[in-house]
Amino acid sequence: MDTYTYRIGDNLYVNLTNRCSNRCTFCVREQGAEYEGYSLWLKDGEPTAEQVIREIGDPVRYHEIVFCGYGEPTYRVAEMLEICEWVHSNGGKTRLNTNGHGNLIQGKSIAKELAIHLDGINVSLNAPDAEAYSAICKPCFPQAFEALLRFAGEVKEAGGNVWFSVVDCIGEEQVNACKALAAKIGVPLRVREMIGKRPPSPSP
Numbered sequence: 001m002d003t004y005t006y007r008i009g010d011n012l013y014v015n016l017t018n019r020c021s022n023r024c025t026f027c028v029r030e031q032g033a034e035y036e037g038y039s040l041w042l043k044d045g046e047p048t049a050e051q052v053i054r055e056i057g058d059p060v061r062y063h064e065i066v067f068c069g070y071g072e073p074t075y076r077v078a079e080m081l082e083i084c085e086w087v088h089s090n091g092g093k094t095r096l097n098t099n100g101h102g103n104l105i106q107g108k109s110i111a112k113e114l115a116i117h118l119d120g121i122n123v124s125l126n127a128p129d130a131e132a133y134s135a136i137c138k139p140c141f142p143q144a145f146e147a148l149l150r151f152a153g154e155v156k157e158a159g160g161n162v163w164f165s166v167v168d169c170i171g172e173e174q175v176n177a178c179k180a181l182a183a184k185i186g187v188p189l190r191v192r193e194m195i196g197k198r199p200p201s202p203s204p
Contacts, residue, residue: 059092
């Protein structure tokens with residue numbers, strides 16, 4: 001049976017899709033590995049919102065319901081928003097971990113809609129400039145780096161709780177450059193510690 005939700009610590013993570021617009025060199029999915037003991041490849045197709053909701057049960061049991069699996073959740077934006085509405089109506093909190101390509105994926109700006117429906121939006125920055133980003137993340141979209149910066153800015157303008165994240169394994173110089181870029185855009189940056197030698201994606 002496919003894994004649609006998986007628990008790590010106090011959070012429940014939702015695995016909506018295996019589709020992704022990046023092929024990040026560090027991503028655990030590129031190595032065909034399990035993550036935290038979970039096999040997240042969807043062999044029987046993507047779940048419906050109703051299937052995910054059934055697996056969540058009582059959302060108050062968790063600190064957050066986090067949309068983060070082997071793929072980019074904004075490919076399933078309609079289902080994600082339906083789940084968010086249900087979670088909030090039952091007293092829960094939601095977060096999205098995203099590569100920031102949602103506007104490109106959907107062919108329109110979805111930033112305002114996401115800002116309204118999610119309690120937090122974590123945009124993976126991964127690099128301080130387009131050249132480094134393309135080398136590390138191998139995006140399928142041209143100007144993907146510029147698009148993720150615009151997306152984060154749009155979420156902020158819409159009043160959403162948005163931040164960038166990077167993993168400290170990219171090195172101090174790159175981290176500092178990311179901090180400067182985030183400050184310029186006016187979106188906070190969180191530096192996550194890479195645990196041991198495990199690849200940093202998906203992020204708990």
